Amino acid sequence: MGDYLRQQGFGGGPPSGAPTGINPFAQPHVPINNTYTDLQTSYEPYEDHEEDGGTVPSIPISTPASVTIPVTSPQHNQHHHPPSIDPSAASGGTVPSITPPPTAASSVQFISTTAVPSATGKIGKPENWGANQLGGQPQQQAHISPQDQQQQQQQLPLDSDSLLLPAPNSQQSSSYPFYNIRRYRPYFDVDTNEVLWRVGNSFIGAFSANFMQTTQEKPDLYGPFWICTTLIFITAVSGNFAGYLQWRQNHRDGADPASAVQSQWFTDYTKLSASAGIFYGYVFVVGLLVWLVLRYFRSDMRIVNILCIYGYALSIYLPISVICIAPSDIARWVIVLLGTVTSGLFLFMNLRERIMAAGPGKSMPILLSVLGVHAVVGIVLKLYFFSY
Amino acid sequence: MLAQVVTIGRNLRSVLIPIKWGEFSNRDHALRNWDLWGPLLFMLLLATTLSWGEQSASQVFSLVFAECGLGAIVLTVNVILLGGDIVFFQALCLLGYCLFPMCMAAIVCAATSNKIARTLSLLGGLVWASCATVPFVGGAVNEKRKALATFPVVLLYTSIGWFGLVKSSAGS
Numbered sequence: 201m202g203d204y205l206r207q208q209g210f211g212g213g214p215p216s217g218a219p220t221g222i223n224p225f226a227q228p229h230v231p232i233n234n235t236y237t238d239l240q241t242s243y244e245p246y247e248d249h250e251e252d253g254g255t256v257p258s259i260p261i262s263t264p265a266s267v268t269i270p271v272t273s274p275q276h277n278q279h280h281h282p283p284s285i286d287p288s289a290a291s292g293g294t295v296p297s298i299t300p301p302p303t304a305a306s307s308v309q310f311i312s313t314t315a316v317p318s319a320t321g322k323i324g325k326p327e328n329w330g331a332n333q334l335g336g337q338p339q340q341q342a343h344i345s346p347q348d349q350q351q352q353q354q355q356l357p358l359d360s361d362s363l364l365l366p367a368p369n370s371q372q373s374s375s376y377p378f379y380n381i382r383r384y385r386p387y388f389d390v391d392t393n394e395v396l397w398r399v400g401n402s403f404i405g406a407f408s409a410n411f412m413q414t415t416q417e418k419p420d421l422y423g424p425f426w427i428c429t430t431l432i433f434i435t436a437v438s439g440n441f442a443g444y445l446q447w448r449q450n451h452r453d454g455a456d457p458a459s460a461v462q463s464q465w466f467t468d469y470t471k472l473s474a475s476a477g478i479f480y481g482y483v484f485v486v487g488l489l490v491w492l493v494l495r496y497f498r499s500d501m502r503i504v505n506i507l508c509i510y511g512y513a514l515s516i517y518l519p520i521s522v523i524c525i526a527p528s529d530i531a532r533w534v535i536v537l538l539g540t541v542t543s544g545l546f547l548f549m550n551l552r553e554r555i556m557a558a559g560p561g562k563s564m565p566i567l568l569s570v571l572g573v574h575a576v577v578g579i580v581l582k583l584y585f586f587s588y
Numbered sequence: 589m590l591a592q593v594v595t596i597g598r599n600l601r602s603v604l605i606p607i608k609w610g611e612f613s614n615r616d617h618a619l620r621n622w623d624l625w626g627p628l629l630f631m632l633l634l635a636t637t638l639s640w641g642e643q644s645a646s647q648v649f650s651l652v653f654a655e656c657g658l659g660a661i662v663l664t665v666n667v668i669l670l671g672g673d674i675v676f677f678q679a680l681c682l683l684g685y686c687l688f689p690m691c692m693a694a695i696v697c698a699a700t701s702n703k704i705a706r707t708l709s710l711l712g713g714l715v716w717a718s719c720a721t722v723p724f725v726g727g728a729v730n731e732k733r734k735a736l737a738t739f740p741v742v743l744l745y746t747s748i749g750w751f752g753l754v755k756s757s758a759g760s
Contacts, residue, residue, distance in 0.1 A: 381668050388669040391732040422670070426740060433747050440754060466643050467754040469651060 387504055390420040398423055402512040402546050409549035411509060419504040424511020428479040431514060434521045435475050435585050440467050442525045475585065482577050483510045490551075493566060499558030509550055513543045513574075517581065524586040532586050540578030544571050596626040603685040604720050622677055627684020630691050631656045637694040638751050652751055659744045660684060663725070667737050672728035679724075683741075686721045689713035690748050697752040710749040717745050 376383035398420075401411050447465045487510045491503040520539045524532045548571055556563040599622070631653055639649035660683040664676055693713030697706045721741050726734040 381665055385669055385671060388666075389671070390736070391730075392735040393732070395736060422666075422736060426743075429740075430743060433743065433750075437750055444754075464756065466756055469644065469647055472651065 384421075387419070387421045389418055390422055394418075395420070395423055398508075398512050399427075399515045402515050402543065406542055406545035406549055409546075409552070411512070411546070412505070412550040412554065415505065415508055419502070419508035421504065421507060421511070423515075424483050424507050427511055427515045427518070428483055431479050431517055431521070432472065432475045434518060436472050438521045438525050439471060439585055442527070443468065445525070445527070471585070478577075478580070478584075479514065483507060483514060486510065486573060490566075490570060494555065494558050497559035497562060499554060501554055501558070509547065513547050516543045521586070529587070533582065536578060536582040536586055540575060544574045544578075547571070547574060592623070592625055595621065595623055596629070599623065599626055599681070600685055600688060603682055604688060604716070622675075622681035624677070624681060624684070627660070627681060627687070630684060630687040633691050634687055634694055634748065637691065637698050638748075638755060640698050642756055648751070652748070655744075655747065656684075656687060663740050663744065666740055667725055667728055670729045670733050670737050672725075672730075672737065674728045679728075682724055683721065686717045686745075687748070689716040689720075690745060690752070693749070694752045694755075697755050703753075706753055710752050714742075714745050714749050718742055 398411065398415065401414075405411050444465050484507065487507045488503065490510075491501065491506045494501050494506075516539045520535055523535050526532070548567060551570060552563075552567060555566050559566075634656060635649045635652040638652050639645040642648045660680050663683055664674070664679040667674055667679065668676070690710075690713045693709045696709040700706065718738075718741065722738045725741055726738050729737045
């Protein structure tokens with residue numbers, strides 16, 4: 201390999217500026233010249249150089265005064281100073297000896313590392329690397345040492361990406377047709393902890409309105425959809441359970457055949473479709489309307505952001521549904537109003553900057569109508585669902 | 589016809605009893621010959637059982653049937669959207685087969701109105717169905733999104749379980 205390096209022009213002279221070649225030595229165990237003759241230590245030869253039977257930086261065969269010490273100069277770290285290769289090593293051409301910079305005479309530092317000194321650039325044919333290389337790579341790889349090959353393979357995707365057919369990945373999902381589900385993957389690009397954070401933020405977020413900023417780049421539709429679905433289920437379950445408790449109380453208190461209490465409890469399934477309509481309608485239809493109004497005022501808000509925030513704003517009704525099983529009507533009103541105010545404030549604070557940026561004159565009516573619609577929905581929820 | 593029944597039985601066994609032995613050693617290939625007869629059969633069985641003796645039986649039947657069918661489709665779409673790479677019909681088939689424990693629990697619910705028996709059988713069916721589905725669905729997505737993919741599955745089975753729990757007894 202030393203021959204090859206010299207052919208490439210790496211032999212000869214100290215490097216002026218960092219050479220762009222790849223340092224063939226994975227470990228900075230380098231033989232040095234007889235500046236350090238008085239120091240002699242043992243070292244371990246490379247384990248991974250197999251070509252010449254461990255000649256790099258092997259035992260000083262024919263240089264009587266050279267010793268081999270792993271050396272690094274104190275002033276330079278190994279990333280900036282690949283050692284120069286001195287072709288004038290006395291060993292028969294296969295052992296390039298390294299001359300350290302002459303200033304490093306004071307101390308010798310022993311370092312032990314397997315870190316590859318970083319290098320950029322390629323060995324080989326640099327000019328048309330990557331150009332229609334789909335079939336052309338194998339013959340070039342024969343010239344390249346394993347380390348270079350690895351680095352080039354890491355760099356290859358950057359070059360050949362524009363030439364290969366773009367495989368649709370998460371960044372290029374718009375290349376799918378509209379009927380392919382994968383086209384909509386960017387709208388579901390969230391992790392569990394992010395979803396949990398967004399839900400929690402909608403509870404307490406009226407005070408620090410950072411929801412919109414945080415979800416600006418990555419709004420998700422997972423939250424809105426599944427929160428609505430869970431809400432439908434939970435309101436049905438809680439409503440029926442509270443009604444059942446009520447019925448059982450009435451049934452026990454007055455076992456009066458003339459009363460309106462039926463003899464057996466029947467689960468009410470009719471509210472499921474209504475609740476689906478209300479929840480999905482509020483998030484998607486009202487969200488669409490708000491987005492249209494904002495577009496009218498030439499805001500650049502994306503509809504996904506609005507749907508995202510409306511969906512997460514409804515998440516506070518999840519615990520409210522469960523709490524409203526408690527039989528007191530006053531408590532139910534208080535809790536529902538509290539939840540409505542919290543989520544309304546959440547919506548208000550997060551939409552405020554965007555709406556004000558859209559149309560300064562008309563921002564107040566828009567904001568007030570957003571709040572008003574939310575309040576109406578809250579009251580409707582109370583009257584229809586939570587009054588068991 | 590008999591071949592279909594055998595296929596149903598074989599798929600059922602491989603999905604619901606995840607014991608690796610013999611030809612069922614690899615769960616990924618367990619449902620390679622997916623079929624939709626099994627899921628259809630179980631959905632019908634479930635819907636019929638849960639609407640037996642109800643006051644508004646047809647409403648319950650349509651609710652359960654639509655929920656199972658749409659739920660399976662939506663769950664599969666959910667996994668794909670979260671980045672998982674699954675074959676659409678294979679996942680549909682798997683979700684349909686995992687309704688079988690809920691079918692059995694629903695039969696118990698139709699047979700008795702004892703709340704404790706119902707709860708126990710429903711819980712058992714829920715745990716069994718979830719243990720069959722969650723590894724498949726959770727393994728198809730990124731590790732950090734596992735809960736996002738499995739939560740809707742558990743929600744679906746819980747809602748079916750609720751249908752069974754609040755079912756009014758037959759003969760009333």
